[in-house]
Amino acid sequence: TKDPSATAMSDLDSLLGHRHHPSYLHYGTAGFRALANTLYEAVLRCGVLAACRSHVLNGKAVGVMVTASHNPPDDNGVKLVEPDGSMLNSEWEPLATEFINASDRPAQVLSKMVSIGDVATARKAVVVVGRDSRSSSSTLVDLVAQGVEAIGGRVVHIGLVTTPQLHFAVRARYRQEPCNILHYYEIMKKAYHKLTQNNRFRASIVLDGANGVGADAIKGIKGLIPNLVVVNKPGDGPLNQDCGADFVQKKRCPPVVYTSDKHQADIWASLDGDADRLVMYRNNGDGVLLADGDRFAALVAKFVSKHLASSGISTLTVGVAQTAYSNGAATEYLQALPGVDIVIAKTGVKHLEKAVKKYDVGIYWEPNGHGTVLFSENAVSELQSLSDALSGNAQKAAQVNSVTTLLAVGKLANQAVGDGIADLLLICGILCREDMDFDAWLRLYDERCSSNMVVKVQDKSVIETADCDRSVKEPIALREAILEIASAQGCRAFVRPSGTEDVVRVYAEAPVGKDDLAQDMALRISQSVFDHCGGVGARP
Numbered sequence: 115t116k117d118p119s120a121t122a123m124s125d126l127d128s129l130l131g132h133r134h135h136p137s138y139l140h141y142g143t144a145g146f147r148a149l150a151n152t153l154y155e156a157v158l159r160c161g162v163l164a165a166c167r168s169h170v171l172n173g174k175a176v177g178v179m180v181t182a183s184h185n186p187p188d189d190n191g192v193k194l195v196e197p198d199g200s201m202l203n204s205e206w207e208p209l210a211t212e213f214i215n216a217s218d219r220p221a222q223v224l225s226k227m228v229s230i231g232d233v234a235t236a237r238k239a240v241v242v243v244g245r246d247s248r249s250s251s252s253t254l255v256d257l258v259a260q261g262v263e264a265i266g267g268r269v270v271h272i273g274l275v276t277t278p279q280l281h282f283a284v285r286a287r288y289r290q291e292p293c294n295i296l297h298y299y300e301i302m303k304k305a306y307h308k309l310t311q312n313n314r315f316r317a318s319i320v321l322d323g324a325n326g327v328g329a330d331a332i333k334g335i336k337g338l339i340p341n342l343v344v345v346n347k348p349g350d351g352p353l354n355q356d357c358g359a360d361f362v363q364k365k366r367c368p369p370v371v372y373t374s375d376k377h378q379a380d381i382w383a384s385l386d387g388d389a390d391r392l393v394m395y396r397n398n399g400d401g402v403l404l405a406d407g408d409r410f411a412a413l414v415a416k417f418v419s420k421h422l423a424s425s426g427i428s429t430l431t432v433g434v435a436q437t438a439y440s441n442g443a444a445t446e447y448l449q450a451l452p453g454v455d456i457v458i459a460k461t462g463v464k465h466l467e468k469a470v471k472k473y474d475v476g477i478y479w480e481p482n483g484h485g486t487v488l489f490s491e492n493a494v495s496e497l498q499s500l501s502d503a504l505s506g507n508a509q510k511a512a513q514v515n516s517v518t519t520l521l522a523v524g525k526l527a528n529q530a531v532g533d534g535i536a537d538l539l540l541i542c543g544i545l546c547r548e549d550m551d552f553d554a555w556l557r558l559y560d561e562r563c564s565s566n567m568v569v570k571v572q573d574k575s576v577i578e579t580a581d582c583d584r585s586v587k588e589p590i591a592l593r594e595a596i597l598e599i600a601s602a603q604g605c606r607a608f609v610r611p612s613g614t615e616d617v618v619r620v621y622a623e624a625p626v627g628k629d630d631l632a633q634d635m636a637l638r639i640s641q642s643v644f645d646h647c648g649g650v651g652a653r654p
C-alpha cells in the first residue's frame with residue numbers, strides 16, 4: 115500500500131511546481147509583498163500554508179488577507195492571521211519564507227511542521243479570506259482558495275473588507291461570535307454611544323479614504339459622526355497615490371483630493387489603502403498640523419490612566435509600546451503619566467502587539483497611525499465584575515462612570531489589530547468626553563522636529579540593525595556616519611531596511627524649532643546610505 119502522506123506530498127509538489135517569482139521573498143513587516151503579477155505562485159502556496167496552520171491548530175479558522183496596504187496600486191501582498199485575530203505565530207514566519215521560496219519539492223519544507231497527508235485526510239482546515247480593492251486582489255484570492263482546497267481545506271470568503279475587518283471576523287469566529295461585518299459595526303456603534311454617553315461630536319471632519327476600501331467601509335458607521343464628508347473613494351484616483359495616511363504622515367502635506375469639489379473642515383483624517391492606519395490633522399492648504407500615532411497613544415493613555423485611577427482598581431497594569439520612530443517628546447509625555455510603563459519594540463505591528471500583551475491594558479501606536487488599545491481577559495473580567503457589583507449604586511456614580519467608560523474603550527478599539535475606522539471613533543469619542551478640541555489635543559506636548567526619507571539600494575539586506583532598529587550594526591562605515599551626523603545635542607537618527615517596500619528608510623529627529631537641522635541630517639544620512647550601501651538611481 116502507498117503511504118498516503120507521500121502521495122499527498124508528491125501531488126502537492128506537482129501542483130506547486132517550480133518557484134517562478136523573480137526574487138527571494140521574505141515574510142516581512144506585514145507578510146509577503148511585491149508587484150502583484152510576480153506573486154501568483156507565492157499566494158497559492160500561502161493558501162496551502164494557511165490550511166496547514168489551521169490543521170495544526172485543530173481546525174480553528176486561520177485568516178488570509180490579500181492586500182499591500184499603503185503600497186502602490188501595482189503591488190499586492192498576503193498575510194496570515196492566527197485564529198485569535200493576532201499576527202501569524204512568529205515561529206511560522208521562517209517556515210513561510212522557506213516554503214514560499216523553495217524551488218524544488220516545496221512540500222518537503224512544510225512537512226517539517228506538519229504531515230501533509232494528515233491535513234488532506236483530516237479535512238478540517240478552515241481559512242477565512244478577505245481582500246482589499248486592488249484590481250489584482252480577486253485573482254490572488256482565487257489562488258489562495260486553490261491552495262487551501264488542494265489539501266482538503268475549506269475556504270470562507272468574506273470578500274472586500276478592510277484588513278482590520280478580516281482580523282475582527284477571524285477573532286469573532288474563534289470566540290463563537292458571528293463571523294460577519296454586520297457584527298463588527300454593531301459592536302462599534304454600541305461602544306461608541308457608551309463612550310460618548312450619547313453626546314454628539316460637533317467638529318466637522320473630511321476623511322480621505324486613500325481611494326481604497328476604507329472609504330466604502332466607513333459607510334457602516336454613517337451618522338455616528340454627524341459632520342463627516344468622505345473624499346478619495348475607490349475609483350476616484352490611484353490607490354494611496356498622493357493621498358492617504360502614509361503620504362500625509364511622511365510628507366507632512368495635505369492629500370490630493372481627486373474630485374473637483376472644495377472641502378473645508380475643522381479636522382481632516384486620512385486612512386491608508388486597507389484602512390488599518392489613520393492620521394488626523396488640521397489642513398492649512400499647503401501644510402498640516404498633524405496628530406500622528408504618537409498623539410493617539412498619548413490621548414488614549416491619558417484617558418485610560420485617568421479612568422483607571424477613578425475606577426478604584428489598582429491591580430491592572432498599563433503599558434504603551436512605541437518604536438524607534440516615536441517622537442522623543444511623546445515618549446517623555448507618556449513617561450510622566452502615572453502607572454504607565456513604556457516599552458520599545460521593533461517596527462511592525464506584530465512586534466508592538468507582542469510587547470504589550472503582558473499588560474492588562476496594552477496601548478500601541480506607530481507614528482504612521484497604526485495602533486489600538488488591547489484589554490486582556492483579566493482586565494475585562496475585573497472591570498465587568500466591578501460594574502456588576504456597583505450597578506445601581508448612586509453614591510458611586512463617578513466610579514461607575516469610569517468602569518463603564520473603560521469597558522466601552524475595550525469594545526470600541528479593535529481587539530485584534532490597529533483599525534483606522536475604530537480609531538477614528540475612539541479619538542472622536544475621547545475628545546468629545548474630554549470636551550477637548552483638536553488644538554488642545556496638540557497642546558499635550560510639543561513635538562520635536564523630524565524628517566523621513568527613503569533611499570533605493572541594490573540590496574537592502576546589507577544593513578543590519580540593533581536595539582529595536584535604533585542603531586546600525588553593519589555596515590560599520592554607515593554606523594559611524596550616522597553617529598557623527600546625529601551627534602548634536604537633542605538629536606538622534608537611524609536607518610532600517612523596510613519590510614514592506616524595496617527601500618531603506620531614514621529617520622532624523624532634532625529639538626523643537628530645528629526643522630532645518632532634522633531635514634539636513636536626514637539628507638546627509640540618506641547620502642551615506644547611498645554611498646555605503648550601493649545606492650541606485652540619483653544620489654539624494
Ligand code: G16
Pocket residue numbers: 143144182183184185386390391461462463464480482484611612613614615619
Ligand atoms: C505595515 C505594517 C506596519 C509598518 C509599516 C511600514 O503597514 O503593518 O506595522 O509600520 O508596514 O513597515 P516598513 O517600514 O517595514 O515598510 P501597512 O499599513 O502597510 O500594513
